[in-house]
Every structure is written in C-alpha cells, then in structure tokens.
C-alpha cells in the first residue's frame with residue numbers, strides 16, 4: 001500500500017457507479033484512471049437503460065428495509081451533488097423532487113390498500129405521513145390528466161433524474177477534472193492491479209464497478225432482464241412518475257422533456273439482451289393506454305433492453321480487501337442507492353489513506 005494521502009486509483013467500469021466514484025474521488029484530489037469496455041459517450045450498461053426513478057417508498061413494497069434506508073440516505077445527497085455537477089458543467093440533468101403517484105383501476109382498489117398497509121407496517125407509525133391517500137379531487141390537483149381515477153397514493157419524498165443527461169454531465173465533469181479515461185478497454189481486477197489485454201497496471205487502490213461484467217468475481221451475481229419503451233405525445237402531460245398497480249402487470253410512466261415518457265419495465269429472470277418481445281410491448285402499451293386513452297396516439301420512439309446486475313438476495317454488495325473495493329448488485333436500484341454506496345466507499349478510502357499516513 002502507498003504512503004500517500006491522495007491515492008492513485010483505478011476504476012473498472014464507467015457505468016453509473018464508476019462515473020460517480022471517479023467524479024467524487026477526483027474532486028477530492030485523488031488521481032483517477034477510469035477503464036470502460038465500451039464507449040463513454042454511448043454507454044452500454046444498465047445505467048443507460050434505466051428510468052432514473054429515486055423511489056425508496058415504492059421499492060419498499062417488494063424489498064427489505066435496508067433498500068429504503070439507503071435510498072433515503074441517497075435522497076439527502078442527490079440535490080447537492082446535482083447542483084454541484086450542474087454548476088461546474090453548465091448542464092441540466094432534470095433532477096425533480098415532485099414525489100410520485102400510485103394509481104389503480106376501481107376493480108384493483110385492493111392493490112392500493114394492500115400497498116398502503118404493507119408500507120405502513122414496514123415504516124412504523126413515525127413515518128406514516130410519507131404516504132398520502134388521494135381522492136379524485138386531490139389526485140386531479142396534482143395530475144390533471146389522471147382525472148378518470150377515483151383514488152391514488154402520493155409518495156411526496158420520491159424524486160427522479162434524467163439518467164442519460166446525468167451520465168453525460170458526469171462525463172463532462174470527468175473531462176474537466178482531467179481524469180484519464182480508457183475506453184474500449186475490457187479489464188479484470190485484482191488488489192492494486194488492473195489487467196488489460198496489453199498488460200497489468202498498478203494502482204494504490206482498484207475499484208471494481210463493472211456491474212454484470214464482474215460476474216466471475218461476485219458470487220451469485222446474475223442479470224435480470226428489463227425492457228422499457230420511450231413514447232412521445234403532446235396529448236398527455238404528467239408532472240411526475242406515475243405507477244399503475246395491477247395484479248398482473250407492473251407499469252410506470254416517467255415523464256421526460258419534449259413530451260416524452262419512459263414506460264417500463266419488465267423484470268424477467270434472464271440474461272438475454274435481445275430486443276424487446278412482442279408480448280412485453282403489448283403488455284406495456286395496453287397498461288399505458290388504460291391510464292389515458294390519448295396514449296394510443298403516442299409515438300414509440302425507442303425501446304431499450306438491458307440486464308440489471310443483481311445478487312441472490314437482491315441486496316447491494318460493498319466488499320473491501322486491501323487494494324480492492326467491489327461495489328455491485330444494485331439491481332433495480334442504481335439511482336436509488338448509488339450516492340449512499342459511494343459515500344460508504346469514500347469512508348473506506350479515507351480510512352485507508354489515514355492508515356497509510358499513520359504508517360509514515
């Protein structure tokens with residue numbers, strides 16, 4: 001291990017975690033080299049496919065409490081990180097703190113009640129004000145386009161971000177910070193060493209953020225296929241992410257600039273990244289149409305497919321050994337969890353630098 005207070009750090013994988021880590025560490029004065037098997041302008045990782053929701057409450061329905069707790073921590077960091085990033089790069093990443101809305105058709109009212117009961121039980125009495133029951137008029141006040149629904153739930157603390165704008169802003173910041181970027185370079189990671197096809201490079205510390213690319217190194221890591229569509233219509237204006245609760249389908253619509261919305265997402269136990277299936281297209285489209293008939297005339301401008309990197313228990317892993325930190329398994333929670341996990345890794349790095357300073 002080096003005896004410096006600023007490390008020479010190699011990061012493998014320039015997805016969401018790799019970019020965030022590289023940005024934060026370069027801001028703190030560490031010397032960073034970032035390796036990516038693809039290209040940074042055109043990311044291929046799950047980060048590029050995602051819908052960018054930062055939704056600890058919605059996720060708590062299916063997930064254990066730590067996902068919610070880490071998500072709430074992340075929500076404390078996103079605003080200042082985004083504002084620093086936007087100021088230094090002169091870009092806008094459309095971070096929005098407008099909460100999200102859950103709706104159900106009248107015959108599925110039980111889905112909403114069940115969601116509310118489950119969350120209330122998990123959150124405990126002190127946090128119950130995070131869920132707000134909406135009648136038709138309260139719903140209309142927040143989302144006029146949802147006036148055909150009698151009831152809904154409002155999760156006011158949730159946020160979302162335009163993931164693609166964020167990834168480009170981070171790239172711009174990395175270039176401004178003059179970090180060394182190696183694109184089209186597939187690598188392997190061991191403590192203090194990154195191996196490329198042309199040889200080994202030594203670092204004080206290696207950080208492995210390769211997502212599914214680290215499958216051989218993270219026990220039980222698997223890909224979970226997710227399919228989304230991007231639609232465009234000026235006819236339906238939503239102000240925040242909307243989720244439709246349904247006994248059979250999962251659907252969300254995340255409004256984006258220029259009358260676009262990201263519609264998703266399937267969750268299929270498969271590592272197949274081939275194009276979206278006809279069945280998924282039909283299910284997403286018909287569920288979307290059931291929210292508002294004007295979606296019938298929306299144009300499908302893009303479909304995206306990717307695999308979420310997930311562990312066997314769907315919880316993230318932060319593993320540390322001398323000279324190597326691995327962060328992985330962010331599953332469907334990359335944007336939700338990344339800041340909290342980056343902060344954990346930073347604490348570990350500052351512990352390491354202090355230890356080496358004491359050694360000198």
Ligand SMILES: Cc1cc2nc3c(=O)[nH]c(=O)nc-3n(C[C@H](O)[C@H](O)[C@H](O)COP(=O)(O)OP(=O)(O)OC[C@H]3O[C@@H](n4cnc5c(N)ncnc54)[C@H](O)[C@@H]3O)c2cc1C
Nearest residue numbers: 013015017037045046047051053187211213226334335336
């Ligand atoms: C359809 C879908 C919707 C989603 N929606 C949301 C959402 O709304 N909110 C949310 O919080 N999360 C969402 N996610 C999850 C989120 O996208 C992931 O959790 C997140 O992208 C994981 O980040 P990561 O940096 O660990 O991995 P990735 O984003 O996959 O990045 C890994 C990077 O490592 C690179 N790499 C791989 N192997 C190598 C190698 N050998 N050498 C060099 N580089 C390598 C890859 O090319 C890639 O750039 C969604 C995911 C999908 C698929």
